[in-house]
Amino acid sequence: MLIARLIADPLGLETRLDAASAALEGEGMRVAAAVMLDFCGDVLQIMLPDGDPATLRRVLDDHFAPADVLVSAREIEVPRLFVSDMDSTMIGQECIDELADFAGLKDKVAAITERAMQGELDFESALNERVGLLAGMAEDTIETCLAERIRPVEGARTLVATLKAKGCRTVLVTGGFHHFADPVAEQIGFEQVVGNRLAVTNGKLTGALAGAIVDSSVKKRVLLEEGSALGDEASSLATGDGANDIPMIEAATWGIAYRAKPKARAAADGWIDRGDLTAILSLLGIPRDEWVSA
Structure with a gap:
């Protein structure tokens, strides 16, 4: 399991998320869920069943920078x-x-x-x-x-x-x-x-x-x-x-x-x-x- 949390400019967030999800699919990494956290309303959480953390960080950087990001292979x-x-x-x-x-x-x-x-x-x-x-x-x-x-x-x-x-x-x-x-x-x-x-x-x-x-x-x-x-x-x-x-x-x-x-x-x-x-x-x-x- 991979978990990514990020805080980015809300303008065009859904479009950028779609593009990032497609880029990850191209790397063989499927996005299982992507939701805004209820208790931290500006935090987008993206979950993947598996994959490479470095690749996930790179793709997020490509599509959301400048952003605040944390990628984890365990529960945060x-x-x-x-x-x-x-x-x-x-x-x-x-x-x-x-x-x-x-x-x-x-x-x-x-x-x-x-x-x-x-x-x-x-x-x-x-x-x-x-x-x-x-x-x-x-x-x-x-x-x-x-x-x-x-x-x-x-x-x-x-x-x-x-x-x-x-x-x-x-x-x-x-x-x-x-x-x-x-x-x-x-x-x-x-x-x-x-x-x-x-x-x-x-x-x-x-x-x-x-x-x-x-x-x-x-x-x-x-x-x-x-x-x-x-x-x-x-x-x-x-x-x-x-x-x-x-x-x-x-x-x-x-x-x-x-x-x-x-x-x-x-x-x-x-x-x-x-x-x-x-x-x-x-x-x-x-x-x-x-x-x-x-």
């Missing part, structure tokens, strides 16, 4: 675990890029960040290079950057608060830094934070990291370990936007790419291209009247 439910990236996923910024702006280095650092997110650069080397450029910066510049630049994306607080209210454990895991991630997690409502630590001496950044690096393998390990602690059958949801999130997205029961780079989007079970993060709640089948405002 509220996950027991939610693990998310931070930069450009839960917040609208890349913290290291914004911090570098205070040193007049944003363009240089942002170019490295973009290439790393696209999967064109080794993450560890790119991270060390960028952190090295911040050597000598006053530690209290981070507080200024947080206050002036860093903001949660729309729907982040409601997503996390609603999942927690449904009994889901929430973990923020980032290749960024605890200096940013700890206050962001508190603001949004995450229960645990995993991230990198900037080394500081005499109130200034040394240009190095303190401790082991949180990279893509660590993100995946956190998801698997947290899920194992909840039980072998615990379902999980992961969100992210860059190449560093791909192993975590692929390891989750449902991996959703948020406004993501092409490689991360291609690796995911679904994506949010149209709405804000509350679209995830609709795709999971949580009625709007059960959302928790935060």
Whole structure:
């Protein structure tokens, strides 16, 4: 069984659904049912007896983009675990890029960040290079950057608060830094934070990291370990936007790419291209009247 849920422009929806159904028939995949969910009125659910999830995602993308989509080979439910990236996923910024702006280095650092997110650069080397450029910066510049630049994306607080209210454990895991991630997690409502630590001496950044690096393998390990602690059958949801999130997205029961780079989007079970993060709640089948405002 394959289940697809999508939120798309309602204009011409039936025509596009007919075209998508025909395209799937051409791939040997028969649509058994397609209905708007009663409890989430803007969500179209498409069910197929069997087929290839990647093909289904491709056909839906061809006919409904831009849309918010989730494709699953099992019944969709509220996950027991939610693990998310931070930069450009839960917040609208890349913290290291914004911090570098205070040193007049944003363009240089942002170019490295973009290439790393696209999967064109080794993450560890790119991270060390960028952190090295911040050597000598006053530690209290981070507080200024947080206050002036860093903001949660729309729907982040409601997503996390609603999942927690449904009994889901929430973990923020980032290749960024605890200096940013700890206050962001508190603001949004995450229960645990995993991230990198900037080394500081005499109130200034040394240009190095303190401790082991949180990279893509660590993100995946956190998801698997947290899920194992909840039980072998615990379902999980992961969100992210860059190449560093791909192993975590692929390891989750449902991996959703948020406004993501092409490689991360291609690796995911679904994506949010149209709405804000509350679209995830609709795709999971949580009625709007059960959302928790935060």
